[in-house]
Amino acid sequence: MDFRLTEDQRALRAGVRELLARRFPRDALRAAVEGDGALDRGLWRELGAAGFFALRLPEAEGGVGLGLPEAVLVFEEAGRVLLPGPLVATHLAAGVVPGAAEGEVVVTAVDGGLVEWLDEADVVTGDVGGAVPVRSVDPLTPLHRVPLPTTGGAGAAEPLLTTEVAGLLSAAEQVGSAGATAEMAVAHAKSRTQFGAAIGSFQAVKHLCAGMLVRTEVARAAVYAAAVTRDPVEIAGAKLLADEAAVACARDCLQVHGGMGFTWEADVHLHLKRAWVRGERWMSAAVAEETVAAAL
Structure with missing residues (x-):
């Protein structure tokens, strides 16, 4: 069995790396760290237009029609440049939450009693009642803590967040x-x-x-x-x-x-x-x- 990346997968990785180098270089990272904590909605929409969030949606539903291996390559590139924002939650919400696939909507979610980018999110999955801000060690990941439910895990009722x-x-x-x-x-x-x-x-x-x-x-x-x-x-x-x-x-x-x-x-x-x-x-x-x- 050949586990090497295919030509299409290498091209996908190179394309994402080029996009992020152009739209989120080091000076943009430093500006975000020193900024007001707002999410760059223009960049978010550009990610949506590039298929970042709709990567695993079927083409018949307006997605790119690729699989989890390709999504892993894309998220690896995001990790290289410390791309901020609730990327995982919005990606998983594509096709479930209207506007998420296109990058028009920012989706965040409760996980383990924590929720990131709560103030910037348009849609939140999970119960955020009683959410209180907590000091995050990462200046580009604002966090809130929410009370864990007495039964079931946080966000367990949300099927999109596997x-x-x-x-x-x-x-x-x-x-x-x-x-x-x-x-x-x-x-x-x-x-x-x-x-x-x-x-x-x-x-x-x-x-x-x-x-x-x-x-x-x-x-x-x-x-x-x-x-x-x-x-x-x-x-x-x-x-x-x-x-x-x-x-x-x-x-x-x-x-x-x-x-x-x-x-x-x-x-x-x-x-x-x-x-x-x-x-x-x-x-x-x-x-x-x-x-x-x-x-x-």
């Missing part, structure tokens, strides 16, 4: 973030010099960068495989690996950057904070671990 698919798409974002921080670390290790040599020539730095590559590739392989099988246990395992890769790679990238990595001007801390938030959303580690353990 935990497995949401968890896998979140895992794909984590893989994209892990890959980005690994590349950032390597680039810095090549350009930063100490004692007359690039720090990338030092064995300790080489080991950090090699470890980042291994974690990212293992997580990516798990996410891609789970997208093909759609097996709930494999998805849970992929989410665990992707969460670990995103957090660990960001930490190691920060280490490679040294003291500069702790400053606001470095992007690595944004990746670390987003990875922390994603780790608690859409199949947290506790839920994923229980899913894997139950199958052993």
Whole structure:
């Protein structure tokens, strides 16, 4: 069996990367961090026009007609650039909530007692009664906490928010973030010099960068495989690996950057904070671990 990406899949990934490089480059990321916290509705509509949200809708329903493996590739690219907004919820709402597929409507959802981008959302799935704002470590993921129901899980009555698919798409974002921080670390290790040599020539730095590559590739392989099988246990395992890769790679990238990595001007801390938030959303580690353990 050939698990390599097809020509169409590579073209899809390249097209999304080109779109995001044009519409959400680093200066746009920094502007969003320093802005008023509003979601860029123009970018949201452009994502809709490009098929980001309608990717898995049948063509007969106005969608692109692709599958979960292609959606994973798209969300991986979103994770690379830290694209903000309730991407997973809006993607899953396409074809269910009018306007979601086209990017005309922003959809968010309750998950595990948390809801992101509540003030900017047009539609919220799940009960947000008693929602209170909480301080988010990620400046581009505003959060509210809502009381958990006494019976059933938060948002359990909403069929569009399947935990497995949401968890896998979140895992794909984590893989994209892990890959980005690994590349950032390597680039810095090549350009930063100490004692007359690039720090990338030092064995300790080489080991950090090699470890980042291994974690990212293992997580990516798990996410891609789970997208093909759609097996709930494999998805849970992929989410665990992707969460670990995103957090660990960001930490190691920060280490490679040294003291500069702790400053606001470095992007690595944004990746670390987003990875922390994603780790608690859409199949947290506790839920994923229980899913894997139950199958052993």
